[in-house]
Amino acid sequence: MFDLVFCERILGIEAPWCITRAKQDINRQRVDIWIGERERNRWFKPIPGGRAAAGEEQVWQHLGMGGFRTYIHTAISEQSADHDCPWIGRKGLPFTRALTQRILELLGERTAYGVVCGLLNVDLEDVWRLKHSLDGGTVQKPEPAPRAPDIRDTATITTPEPESDIPIAEDPVWHRVISNESEINIRQLGLKLLISRVRSQYVNADSDEVRNMRRRELRKYFVRHQRSLQHELGQLKPFSRARQQMEQM
Amino acid sequence: MQATSGSQGLVSLQRAVELIDDGRALAIAGDESLLKQLPRGNWIGGTIPYFMDQRGGTVTRDKLYINDLSGIGSRIDIRSYSTHNLPALVNEAPDNGFSLIILPGGSEILSSYAKNAPDYEDIFLKPIIGWVSGHHLDDAGSVTPKVINGLDGEPWDNRAVAMHVRLPETKMAQLDIVNLFQQGEGHTFRFADSGFSAGDCLIDGATGNFADYLRQQEIDTRLPLVADYSGAMVNVSIKGSDSERGMVEFYAPVFSGVDYKLAAPVVDYIDEFMAVTPDAGGSWVFSCNCILNYLYMDLEGKRTANITGPFTFGEIAYQLLNQTLVYLTVEDQ
Structure with a gap:
C-alpha cells in the first residue's frame, strides 16, 4: 500500500491537486499515479477519492522512484497547473516537465542517448520523440544554455x-x-x-x-x-x- | 556465379547454403519458401522474387539473389529491430562503414521508419542503405512481406533486420541514387500533414484537393510526386486515388512543409538510365531498384547497364524512397 501523503510530498503535488489513485506493478518495476482535483471538504484530508479532473486523460513518465518507473495520469491541462509544477507535461509528449528538464540537461551536455536512457530509465524512442518536438520548436528548453556568440559579432x-x-x-x-x-x-x-x-x-x-x-x-x-x-x-x-x-x- | 567477397548475383538454393556454411556474410533476397530453407548463419534476408540479373529483369521463385559482404568490412554485426528500438539503428551503425537494412513491406515498422527516420539523430552522417521486402504480385493479399535474421532464421513481418559493416580506416562507403524523374513544370503541391495519404492540400498556394486534381487533370499516376531536397530529387509514388473519398494513397509519406511537383515523363527509361548511371565497377557493393520501375518501364528481360540487384517495394537511402535506384560503393580513402 502507498502512503499517499508521502507520495504527494515527494512528487511535489500540492493543493488544489491530489493523488486520486495509485497502482504499483512489482514485476514491471512500475508505479502509476492518477492526479485529480482535491475535494473541497477534504482539503486537509489527503485521502484517495479526490475528484478526477474533467477532460482527456494524459499519461507522462515522471522521475523514477526507487528504481521504479513512475507514470502520471491526469486530465489536468498544462495551462491549469502552476508554471513550475514538476509533474505535469505537454499534451502529446512522453515526459513530465521535471523529467523533460533532466533529459534536456543531459543532452545539452552532449551525453549519449543510450547513456541518458540508462541513467533516467527511459526509452530511446520516447527521448527521440521529445528531441523531435524540440527540433520542431514545440518544446521550450527549461534552462537556456549560455548564449553562443552572435554570428554577426x-x-x-x-x-x-x-x-x-x-x-x-x-x-x-x-x-x-x-x-x-x-x-x-x-x-x-x-x-x-x-x-x-x-x-x-x-x-x-x-x-x-x-x-x-x-x-x-x-x-x-x-x-x-x-x-x-x-x-x-x-x-x-x-x-x-x-x-x-x-x-x- | 562464382561468389567471392563483394560479389553478387542470382544463385541456386544449394549454392546459397554452401556460402552460408562457409561463414560468408550475406544479404539475401528471394522467395520466402527458399529463405526458410537456409541454415542459420551470418546473413540477413528479405522476401522478393523480382531481380535485375546480368541477363536482364527477371522474376523467379527458384533462385536467391546474394550480396556477399565478406571481406569488405573489418567487422560485421547483425541486428534485429522492433518499432521501439528502431532509432538505435543509427547509434549502432559504424562511424566508418555502412549499414544495410531490410524492412518488411506494408508493416508498421516500415511506416515508422518512413515517417521518422529523416529526423533520427545523425541519420545522414552514416550511410544507411537498404530495401523494403515484398512478394510476388500474384500473391497480394495472401502473404505478407518478411525479413529474416539469419542468426535465428525466424521470418518476421513486423521487425527490421540490419547488417552493420565496419570498414577499415583506409576505406570509405559512399551512398547515392539514380533517379530519372525530375520535377515537371506543373503546379506545386504542399500538404498540411505528413503521412501515407493526403486529400486537401495547397495547389500553388490555393486550397484544393489532390485526388480531385488527379482526376480533373487526368494525371498519369505512374508519375511520382518529386521533392527537391537541395538538389536531390526524392520521389513519392502514388498508390491509388479515391476521388469519392477525396484521398490519395502513397507508397512513401509526403511531408508537411515540403513542396512537391508531379514528375516530368521519362521518355525512354533504359536509354536515360544508361546515360546517367555511373559504371558499375569493382567498387559497387550493393544496389536495388524499385518494383514500380520494373513494372512501369517494362524491364522484364531488359538490362540496365551492369547494375544488378532486387526490385523492391521501396528503397532506403538514409530514408525511404520510391521509384529510385540506390547504390553503395566502397572506395579507398
Whole structure:
C-alpha cells in the first residue's frame, strides 16, 4: 500500500491537486499515479477519492522512484497547473516537465542517448520523440544554455581550428549556407538531405539555441566527411569569417 | 556465379547454403519458401522474387539473389529491430562503414521508419542503405512481406533486420541514387500533414484537393510526386486515388512543409538510365531498384547497364524512397 501523503510530498503535488489513485506493478518495476482535483471538504484530508479532473486523460513518465518507473495520469491541462509544477507535461509528449528538464540537461551536455536512457530509465524512442518536438520548436528548453556568440559579432571570432579547414561552429558561413544566402553546389546525397532538413528546422526554430544546434549539426557532417567534401569545402572558404578577416589584415 | 567477397548475383538454393556454411556474410533476397530453407548463419534476408540479373529483369521463385559482404568490412554485426528500438539503428551503425537494412513491406515498422527516420539523430552522417521486402504480385493479399535474421532464421513481418559493416580506416562507403524523374513544370503541391495519404492540400498556394486534381487533370499516376531536397530529387509514388473519398494513397509519406511537383515523363527509361548511371565497377557493393520501375518501364528481360540487384517495394537511402535506384560503393580513402 502507498502512503499517499508521502507520495504527494515527494512528487511535489500540492493543493488544489491530489493523488486520486495509485497502482504499483512489482514485476514491471512500475508505479502509476492518477492526479485529480482535491475535494473541497477534504482539503486537509489527503485521502484517495479526490475528484478526477474533467477532460482527456494524459499519461507522462515522471522521475523514477526507487528504481521504479513512475507514470502520471491526469486530465489536468498544462495551462491549469502552476508554471513550475514538476509533474505535469505537454499534451502529446512522453515526459513530465521535471523529467523533460533532466533529459534536456543531459543532452545539452552532449551525453549519449543510450547513456541518458540508462541513467533516467527511459526509452530511446520516447527521448527521440521529445528531441523531435524540440527540433520542431514545440518544446521550450527549461534552462537556456549560455548564449553562443552572435554570428554577426566579429569580435568573438578568431581563426579556424588549426587542425581543420572547417570553419568553427560560430562562423557566419554556416548561417549563410543554411539560410541559402551562400548557395553551394553539393555532390553528396547525405549532405543534400541533411541541409534540407536543417533548413526547415532553422526557419521554424524559435530560439537562437535551436539555430545554434542546427549549425553545429551541419558542421559535424563536414568534420565527419572532410576527406570526401573537398568540393563543398572549397566553396565555403570565400564566405568564412576567418578568411575575410585574414584578407582584411 | 562464382561468389567471392563483394560479389553478387542470382544463385541456386544449394549454392546459397554452401556460402552460408562457409561463414560468408550475406544479404539475401528471394522467395520466402527458399529463405526458410537456409541454415542459420551470418546473413540477413528479405522476401522478393523480382531481380535485375546480368541477363536482364527477371522474376523467379527458384533462385536467391546474394550480396556477399565478406571481406569488405573489418567487422560485421547483425541486428534485429522492433518499432521501439528502431532509432538505435543509427547509434549502432559504424562511424566508418555502412549499414544495410531490410524492412518488411506494408508493416508498421516500415511506416515508422518512413515517417521518422529523416529526423533520427545523425541519420545522414552514416550511410544507411537498404530495401523494403515484398512478394510476388500474384500473391497480394495472401502473404505478407518478411525479413529474416539469419542468426535465428525466424521470418518476421513486423521487425527490421540490419547488417552493420565496419570498414577499415583506409576505406570509405559512399551512398547515392539514380533517379530519372525530375520535377515537371506543373503546379506545386504542399500538404498540411505528413503521412501515407493526403486529400486537401495547397495547389500553388490555393486550397484544393489532390485526388480531385488527379482526376480533373487526368494525371498519369505512374508519375511520382518529386521533392527537391537541395538538389536531390526524392520521389513519392502514388498508390491509388479515391476521388469519392477525396484521398490519395502513397507508397512513401509526403511531408508537411515540403513542396512537391508531379514528375516530368521519362521518355525512354533504359536509354536515360544508361546515360546517367555511373559504371558499375569493382567498387559497387550493393544496389536495388524499385518494383514500380520494373513494372512501369517494362524491364522484364531488359538490362540496365551492369547494375544488378532486387526490385523492391521501396528503397532506403538514409530514408525511404520510391521509384529510385540506390547504390553503395566502397572506395579507398
